[in-house]
Every structure is written in structure tokens, then in C-alpha cells.
Amino acid sequence: MSNAVLSETNVLSVQxxxxxxxxxxxxxxxxxxxxxxxxxxxxxxxxxxxxxxxxRAEKTIEKSLAKFVEKEKITASDKEKALxxxxxxxxxxxxxxxxxxxxxxxxxxxxKIDVFKKLDALLKPEAILASNTSSISITRLAAxxxxxxxxxxxxxxxxxxxxxxxxxxxxxQTSDTTYQTINALSQNxxxxxxxxxxxxxxxxxxxxxPLLNEAMFAVYEGIGSPEDIDTVMxxxxxxxxxxxxxxxxxxxxxxxxxINVLYEGFNDARFRPCPLLKQYVDAGYLGRKxxxxxxxxx
Numbered sequence: 001m002s003n004a005v006l007s008e009t010n011v012l013s014v015q016x017x018x019x020x021x022x023x024x025x026x027x028x029x030x031x032x033x034x035x036x037x038x039x040x041x042x043x044x045x046x047x048x049x050x051x052x053x054x055x056r057a058e059k060t061i062e063k064s065l066a067k068f069v070e071k072e073k074i075t076a077s078d079k080e081k082a083l084x085x086x087x088x089x090x091x092x093x094x095x096x097x098x099x100x101x102x103x104x105x106x107x108x109x110x111x112k113i114d115v116f117k118k119l120d121a122l123l124k125p126e127a128i129l130a131s132n133t134s135s136i137s138i139t140r141l142a143a144x145x146x147x148x149x150x151x152x153x154x155x156x157x158x159x160x161x162x163x164x165x166x167x168x169x170x171x172x173q174t175s176d177t178t179y180q181t182i183n184a185l186s187q188n189x190x191x192x193x194x195x196x197x198x199x200x201x202x203x204x205x206x207x208x209x210p211l212l213n214e215a216m217f218a219v220y221e222g223i224g225s226p227e228d229i230d231t232v233m234x235x236x237x238x239x240x241x242x243x244x245x246x247x248x249x250x251x252x253x254x255x256x257x258x259i260n261v262l263y264e265g266f267n268d269a270r271f272r273p274c275p276l277l278k279q280y281v282d283a284g285y286l287g288r289k290x291x292x293x294x295x296x297x298x
Contacts, residue, residue, distance in 0.1 A: 010126050011150060011177040012099055014184035019043040021098035023115060025050065025057035025088070028132055029104040031160025034061045038074065038082035038161075039190040045087050045094055054088040061086065064161055096122050100185065102154055104132040107257040112136060113144045120145040128178055130154040134205050134254070135261040138171035138198045148173035152182050155202065156191075158250065166191040171198050200265030201258065209259050209271075212250075215243035216274035219294065226294040244294040248287030252294075256281050 022033045025048030033046045048054050065079040074082075087094070095101055101123065103115055112131060119129055129151045131141055142151035153169025166186040170179055179195075186193045196202035201209060218229050230242020247255050256278060262271040280286075280293065287293035 011175060012126050012128060012181055013177075014181050014188065016126075017042065017099040017181070017185060019045065019098050020185075021095040021101035022046045022104060023095075023101060023119075024048060024104035024132075025053035026104065027060075028156060028158060028160060030057035030060050031064075031158070032102055032104055032132065032156055033057070033086055034064060034082070034161050035189045035191075037085040038065065038068075038078065040185070040188040041085070043085050043087075045089055045098060047089050047092060047095055049090060049092075051090060054090065058086075058088055068161075092118065093122065095119070096124075098123060098127060100128045100130060100182070102130045102132055104156075107134060107136065107254055107261075109136045109140065112141055116141050116144050116151070120147060126150075128152065128181060130182060132156055135201045135209075135258040137200075138169045139173065142171045142173045149175040150178050152178050153196075153198070153202070154182055154186065155196075155204065157204070164190070164192050165204075166193050167196050167202055167204050168193050169196050169198055169202050201262050205258050206262070209255065209262060212243045212247045212255055213259055213271075213274050213277070216247070216277050216294075219244070220274050220276040248293035248295055248297075250287070251289055252277060252285065252287045253281050 020036045020042050022029050022044060025046055029046060033044045036042045037044045046057060062083060065082055068074045069076050069079050101119055103112060105111060105115065112133065116129055129145065131138065131153055132155055133153060134155055138151060138153040142148035145151060151171055152174050155167040155169060157163035157165045168179065168183060168186065183193050194203065215229050218224055219226055226244045230244050233239045233242050256273055259271060259273040263273060284290055285292045288297050291297050
């Protein structure tokens with residue numbers, strides 16, 4: 001049977017999922033790997049082409065789990081068990097037995113489509129492909145595969161081990177069974193789920209990114225300093241983190257990518273990216289990860 005005519009009865013249920021693959025050893029990828037192993041007890045294969053990225057991911061996961069032990073949220077035995085479930089692989093083919101693969105790489109549609117095509121050719125016919133994209137069309141990602149009914153958005157929030165939400169995005173082709181399986185899997189990871197239609201930015205970034213962009217315009221137009229703008233939103237609006245600090249935390253390059261998706265997707269001037277944001281990205285001021293964004297970091 002070809003993937004294109006795969007029947008709904010052959011799509012995996014949550015009880016069938018034993019191994020999850022994660023593509024990308026960055027901040028989101030290692031967080032997803034951690035909760036899949038620690039909360040859902042799954043075997044996890046985290047793939048990245050960079051040995052350095054995998055090394056950093058392993059150290060980050062171990063440090064994060066150690067903090068949970070310190071806070072008595074898990075035991076030392078739980079920590080060791082979770083670490084034993086996570087495997088770090090540079091070889092893409094190591095994902096071949098995964099039941100679900102979550103892609104958590106750069107926010108580029110072309111790069112994601114290339115990965116989805118490779119996964120489609122590698123994985124067993126019943127496997128599910130998920131993307132952690134924060135804005136890119138699930139429908140278009142699915143159309144690049146021969147299993148479009150088994151492609152879905154699984155948008156985790158950062159930092160993944162602490163944030164309770166997963167935004168599930170159904171593409172035009174996503175089957176009910178695929179949705180039900182991924183919804184149950186997310187809950188097994190200790191997450192609360194919401195469902196979003198496949199529109200640019202979905203729910204979360206359709207609301208968040210214009211807020212961050214407007215804060216950037218306030219800096220650009222000299223209305224207030226980054227410190228004062230963040231203070232207004234924290235003390236005046238009771239936000240736990242100022243919008244510019246949050247933008248730096250997300251990564252200004254990621255913010256620009258998402259805002260561009262909104263701007264191009266809706267063809268609406270209200271989503272026009274702030275020129276200062278574009279300039280900062282051009283200069284390599286990407287936020288926390290580069291040591292400088294709207295603020296300077298050690």
C-alpha cells in the first residue's frame with residue numbers, strides 16, 4: 001500500500017507510540033526531548049548534524065533535570081531514567097524507527113520542506129510528522145509529503161520543560177486520527193492543548209508578534225527606552241516579562257521570520273516588521289543567544 005492511500009485504521013494511536021524523534025538540538029529541540037522522556041517515558045532520538053549542538057543539548061537537559069531534582073519535583077532516579085531514554089544522533093537514518101518525529105529547526109519553510117521530504121522517504125508508512133513551527137503553514141508542509149493526513153503542527157512554548165501549553169495546528173489535510181493521537185501524546189507529556197486553524201502565526205504568534213513589533217516601533221520612534229517600555233508592560237499591564245526582553249529571549253531573527261510570515265500571509269501593513277528589528281538582525285544582534293539584542297547580556 002502506498003503512503004498516499006494509507007487508510008485511517010493504520011495510523012498510529014497514542015498507545016502505539018514508543019519512540020519519538022526530535023530534529024534539532026537547540027533550545028526547543030532539547031526541551032521537547034526532555035519532556036518526552038521525563039514526562040511521557042518515551043524513547044527519544046534527538047538528531048542534529050552538529051556534534052557541538054548535540055553536546056550542548058545533552059548538558060542542557062542534564063542541567064534542567066538536575067534543577068527539577070533540587071526542587072524535589074522529580075527524584076534522582078527519575079532523572080537518570082529520563083537521561084537513559086534520550087539518544088543523541090548525528091546520523092539522520094537513526095530516526096528510521098520513530099513513531100512520531102517532531103521537527104524543531106530554523107523557521108524557514110524551504111528548510112522544513114526539505115526535512116519533511118527526507119522524513120517521508122525514511123519513516124514507516126504509519127509514522128506521524130509534526131512541526132514545532134511557530135508560524136509556517138502546516139498545509140504546505142504536508143503537501144510536500146506522501147502522507148499529508150499524518151502531518152500536524154505541535155507548537156511548544158519556550159522554555160518547554162516549564163511552559164504548559166502546546167498549540168496543535170491542523171492542516172487542511174490532517175486526519176482526525178492524527179489529531180487525536182498528537183493531542184493525547186501532548187497530554188502524556190504533561191501539556192495542556194489548544195487547537196488552532198492553519199493561518200499565519202496560528203493563535204499564539206498572531207497575537208504576540210504584533211505586540212513585540214509595536215514595542216520595537218516605540219523604541220525606533222523614540223517614544224521610550226527599552227527599559228522603560230518593558231517596565232510599563234510589567235508594572236502597568238502585569239506582564240511577567242517585558243516585550244523587548246521576551247523578544248531577545250525568543251531570538252530577534254526568529255521574531256523577524258514570524259513577523260514576515262504574518263506580513264506576507266495577510267498582505268496587511270499592520271504586520272510590517274519594524275525597521276529597527278531588521279537592522280538588528282542584519283547586525284547580528286539576535287538577543288540572548290548572541291549576547292546583544294535590545295539589551296546586552298553576559
